[in-house]
Amino acid sequence: MRDVWSSWSRGxxxxxxxxxxxxxxxxxxxxxxxxxVFTNSFYVQLQDGHHGRVTADGIAKRNGxxxxxxxxxxxxxxxxxxxxxxxxxxxxxxxxxxxxxSDPHIKIAVxxxxxxxxxxxxxPLRVENLVDLPPVLEDPSDPxxxxxxxxxxxxxxxxxxxxxxxxxAAWAQGITGKNxxxxxxDDGVDYMHPDLKFNYNAKASYDFSSNDPYPYPRYTxxxxxxxxxxCAGEVSAARDNGICGVGVAYDSxxxxxxxxxxxxxxxLIEANSMGHEPNLIDIYSASWGPTDxxxxxxxxxxxxxxxxxxxxxxxxxxxxxxxxxASGDGGEDDDCNCxxxxxxxxxxxxxxxxxxxxxxxxxxxxxxxxxxxxxxGAKDPNTGVATTDLYGKCTKxxxxxxxxxxxxxxxxxxxxxxxxxxxWRDIQHLTVLTSKRNSLFDAKGRFHWTMxxxxxxxxxxxxxxxxxxxxxxxxxxxxxxxxxxxxxxGASMSKPRKIPSRGSLILKLETNSCQGTETEVDxxxxxxxxxxxxxxxxxxxxxxxxxxxxTRSMVLxxxxxxxxxxxxxxxxxxxxTHTWGENPRGTWTLEIQFNGExxxxxxxxEWALMLHGTKDPPYVGLPVTDPHSKLAIxxxxxxxxxxA
Amino acid sequence: xxxxxxxxxxxxxxxxxxxxxxxGVGGMYNDAxxxxxxxxxxxxxxxxxxxxxxxxxxxxxxxxxxxxxxxAIKDSEFLDENxxxxxxxPSGHPSIRDQEYLQHSTLYGHKLGAAGAGALNVxxxxxxxxVKSDTVLPAYCDPPNPCPVGYTAEDGCLExxxxxxxxxxxxxxxxxxxxxxxxxxxxxxxxESDDESDMNNLGQSSFLADMQMDGQHKSLVAKKFxxxxxxxxTLSRLNEMARNAAAAAAHDSGIKLEENPYLQGEKLPVAxxxxxxxxx
Numbered sequence: 001m002r003d004v005w006s007s008w009s010r011g012x013x014x015x016x017x018x019x020x021x022x023x024x025x026x027x028x029x030x031x032x033x034x035x036x037v038f039t040n041s042f043y044v045q046l047q048d049g050h051h052g053r054v055t056a057d058g059i060a061k062r063n064g065x066x067x068x069x070x071x072x073x074x075x076x077x078x079x080x081x082x083x084x085x086x087x088x089x090x091x092x093x094x095x096x097x098x099x100x101x102s103d104p105h106i107k108i109a110v111x112x113x114x115x116x117x118x119x120x121x122x123x124p125l126r127v128e129n130l131v132d133l134p135p136v137l138e139d140p141s142d143p144x145x146x147x148x149x150x151x152x153x154x155x156x157x158x159x160x161x162x163x164x165x166x167x168x169a170a171w172a173q174g175i176t177g178k179n180x181x182x183x184x185x186d187d188g189v190d191y192m193h194p195d196l197k198f199n200y201n202a203k204a205s206y207d208f209s210s211n212d213p214y215p216y217p218r219y220t221x222x223x224x225x226x227x228x229x230x231c232a233g234e235v236s237a238a239r240d241n242g243i244c245g246v247g248v249a250y251d252s253x254x255x256x257x258x259x260x261x262x263x264x265x266x267x268l269i270e271a272n273s274m275g276h277e278p279n280l281i282d283i284y285s286a287s288w289g290p291t292d293x294x295x296x297x298x299x300x301x302x303x304x305x306x307x308x309x310x311x312x313x314x315x316x317x318x319x320x321x322x323x324x325x326a327s328g329d330g331g332e333d334d335d336c337n338c339x340x341x342x343x344x345x346x347x348x349x350x351x352x353x354x355x356x357x358x359x360x361x362x363x364x365x366x367x368x369x370x371x372x373x374x375x376x377g378a379k380d381p382n383t384g385v386a387t388t389d390l391y392g393k394c395t396k397x398x399x400x401x402x403x404x405x406x407x408x409x410x411x412x413x414x415x416x417x418x419x420x421x422x423x424w425r426d427i428q429h430l431t432v433l434t435s436k437r438n439s440l441f442d443a444k445g446r447f448h449w450t451m452x453x454x455x456x457x458x459x460x461x462x463x464x465x466x467x468x469x470x471x472x473x474x475x476x477x478x479x480x481x482x483x484x485x486x487x488x489x490g491a492s493m494s495k496p497r498k499i500p501s502r503g504s505l506i507l508k509l510e511t512n513s514c515q516g517t518e519t520e521v522d523x524x525x526x527x528x529x530x531x532x533x534x535x536x537x538x539x540x541x542x543x544x545x546x547x548x549x550x551t552r553s554m555v556l557x558x559x560x561x562x563x564x565x566x567x568x569x570x571x572x573x574x575x576x577t578h579t580w581g582e583n584p585r586g587t588w589t590l591e592i593q594f595n596g597e598x599x600x601x602x603x604x605x606e607w608a609l610m611l612h613g614t615k616d617p618p619y620v621g622l623p624v625t626d627p628h629s630k631l632a633i634x635x636x637x638x639x640x641x642x643x644a
Numbered sequence: 645x646x647x648x649x650x651x652x653x654x655x656x657x658x659x660x661x662x663x664x665x666x667x668g669v670g671g672m673y674n675d676a677x678x679x680x681x682x683x684x685x686x687x688x689x690x691x692x693x694x695x696x697x698x699x700x701x702x703x704x705x706x707x708x709x710x711x712x713x714x715x716a717i718k719d720s721e722f723l724d725e726n727x728x729x730x731x732x733x734p735s736g737h738p739s740i741r742d743q744e745y746l747q748h749s750t751l752y753g754h755k756l757g758a759a760g761a762g763a764l765n766v767x768x769x770x771x772x773x774x775v776k777s778d779t780v781l782p783a784y785c786d787p788p789n790p791c792p793v794g795y796t797a798e799d800g801c802l803e804x805x806x807x808x809x810x811x812x813x814x815x816x817x818x819x820x821x822x823x824x825x826x827x828x829x830x831x832x833x834x835x836e837s838d839d840e841s842d843m844n845n846l847g848q849s850s851f852l853a854d855m856q857m858d859g860q861h862k863s864l865v866a867k868k869f870x871x872x873x874x875x876x877x878t879l880s881r882l883n884e885m886a887r888n889a890a891a892a893a894a895h896d897s898g899i900k901l902e903e904n905p906y907l908q909g910e911k912l913p914v915a916x917x918x919x920x921x922x923x924x
Binding site for chain 2: 188190191192193197198200202205207208209210211212213214216217218219220221222223224225261262263264265266267268269270272288289290291296298301305306309312313345346390391392487
């Protein structure tokens with residue numbers, strides 16, 4: 001059963017569905033006068049006496065077509081497509097039609113036209129990411145668009161077709177990021193770049209490294225400070241202007257916050273950057289954090305933490321700012337739960353996959369990662385991220401998880417244009433419900449896709465999967481703000497327990513999730529295990545937390561380079577998103593073990609279980625139009641629970 | 645020995661600011677100016693600035709360290725303790741129940757434990773123990789501030805500007821500032837050179853930069869660069885333009901460089917997660 005869900009929830013693309021829908025339309029309402037657009041789909045009826053899928057497959061193949069299957073279950077009517085034809089064109093492809101018609105086994109062949117269709121009542125074919133049949137669009141004409149496989153993966157450079165952010169489906173819905181501002185907190189932005197200058201929001205920008213309003217990057221001989229410019233282009237490089245490529249949200253505004261370019265970082269710079277113009281800036285994108293050396297445990301300091309809290313509570317005129325965070329480049333020897341920025345509930349932590357669906361080799365994973373986007377890492381060096389570069393140039397080799405975070409920021413900008421009332425939590429819920437497993441996988445086979453207690457698939461490396469801009473925009477349009485959020489300290493233990501050198505220490509906490517109190521949490525969002533421990537080697541500790549519904553999160557992985565023996569963890573919040581939507585009531589299990597070369601000893605002194613979520617079921621007001629969507633699955637799980 | 649710096653850290657973090665605490669420096673100085681500055685920025689464009697907001701933070705610190713086991717943290721109870729309503733002013737806040745609390749970060753405890761070790765570790769190296777007596781941390785040169793679309797020189801930006809590496813290099817080259825040894829090929833030359841050798845450096849190092857940045861298009865980019873820059877007249881005109889602009893900017897801003905208030909405070913071990921290409 002679970003497999004069925006997963007195959008449905010992945011890889012449904014509007015173009016495939018649209019073709020099927022337009023075929024249906026052909027039968028139900030022919031003869032509409034609309035501007036003629038011809039698709040690469042053909043309706044084919046076989047000659048009498050010929051029928052069946054196998055026969056049709058053969059006929060399609062010998063004519064250079066692909067048989068997508070029978071039309072409405074018919075034995076002699078089929079849907080053929082020709083890959084050599086553009087998805088949409090204004091002229092009929094007479095040679096192709098003629099070719100089919102001349103086949104002795106074909107009775108009728110009709111090239112399908114595309115229609116614009118208005119939204120209407122119940123339609124069994126409709127999926128979340130098909131609000132209405134989008135007008136057929138042309139690709140952007142920007143010269144680097146063909147290199148932007150993360151926007152449209154046609155299999156270029158050995159990538160996997162359709163493994164991309166599905167942005168064209170969002171653009172086709174008329175959503176391009178208008179009136180949304182994303183701030184790039186980085187080493188500055190070349191706001192004079194011809195591909196960025198008209199999308200630059202000067203009012204929302206600042207240079208904290210030099211303390212002036214103009215975050216133009218500082219020159220160095222190695223052009224080191226090109227990073228912010230590259231990130232900015234991913235979000236909002238202009239479309240169809242003949243320069244470089246195109247941004248995910250190409251009509252959105254981008255602000256520059258120059259804050260990384262001084263010899264040392266200070267709490268003041270961070271705090272002021274993250275609290276800069278919170279009513280002008282909607283989304284903050286960050287590609288920095290504690291050093292990714294696999295042994296640092298650090299997070300936002302006091303002023304910065306307060307700036308973030310203030311941002312989510314009060315920014316965007318009370319809806320809350322969206323903070324997007326790159327999970328880190330520390331590779332498998334680091335864990336981003338040791339990065340207090342990425343692990344925060346108030347940031348959306350984004351990991352990266354490469355163009356064939358593997359995780360990138362530098363990916364730093366953790367249970368707080370919510371979703372993934374794309375970056376470089378394939379063998380072919382041309383598979384980096386194509387975007388704008390310093391001094392008006394373009395690049396094809398932007399890289400790292402830091403290239404992934406701005407893509408997510410761009411997708412969120414699209415969602416905010418689709419519905420400007422979305423709160424910071426709505427964005428996280430939408431991310432959970434519309435991210436796709438697609439064909440993401442762990443090349444080393446360590447982490448598998450697993451279903452949580454309400455049927456949501458997650459992976460330790462990728463969170464809930466790769467962002468799907470089309471689906472997110474469609475769901476944003478009909479989104480109802482989620483119910484009030486409560487914070488409950490579910491349970492805690494503070495009796496020191498020894499962590500054995502061999503085997504595991506298993507701890508259990510029973511919680512009623514503050515039932516009957518004002519802060520009752522019945523539907524989870526984030527869960528934190530706040531832990532104090534020390535050991536003779538911090539990096540050898542591995543911890544798993546299992547929810548009452550059986551979802552196991554690796555809240556801390558082995559960090560072979562972390563040889564700390566003094567500090568340990570002091571009230572450190574290990575966060576997991578894997579239990580999203582679950583019922584927190586029951587027994588939580590924490591499993592702690594050493595995983596290293598030499599025997600070590602340690603003590604856990606405290607484990608507090610912090611539950612964050614809603615008392616009311618979160619998706620009640622949302623219509624379910626596709627029974628196979630993640631929304632439908634979670635909603636049903638919640639309804640079943642209510643009945644029980 | 646170990647207790648004293650820890651105590652001072654604890655105290656200071658309660659005030660939203662932690663001072664330098666390298667060995668041999670320790671001690672504290674007047675934080676009031678920093679705090680004021682910080683709060684002004686944070687409160688800007690929010691509710692009318694409430695000095696009381698500061699107290700909220702300090703109270704949070706204490707409660708953050710004393711989670712009572714097994715107790716549900718009720719929002720109402722919480723509010724009584726912290727008087728958040730009054731902090732927000734009479735206008736109040738529409739949905740108090742949805743507030744996020746600093747407490748949930750619970751990073752304060754960590755700082756007590758690990759800040760000492762962490763803060764010293766910048767890019768895997770020990771920070772020199774010698775610290776300027778000045779409270780402001782060092783800064784690099786200031787980049788030019790060209791006028792964005794819709795801005796004019798009256799807004800304090802540069803109208804005469806060319807968006808090239810050469811321009812920026814010349815602009816920064818005329819400043820008296822700390823050379824970035826990590827990312828400049830030759831700090832000595834940059835400081836000492838006269839106009840002529842400067843021009844040579846300019847061509848050469850920018851060429852190298854192009855090679856480095858855009859591996860797949862070495863020749864192409866290099867050619868473009870030279871086509872664009874070849875006439876020496878253009879180059880010296882550019883240099884002059886950039887230097888004049890830099891001089892004017894320095895004149896306007898006075899001693900701004902030394903006074904960047906954001907460069908005050910503890911050095912944090914934060915690094916950019918720049919991609920592997922740009923790191924190499």
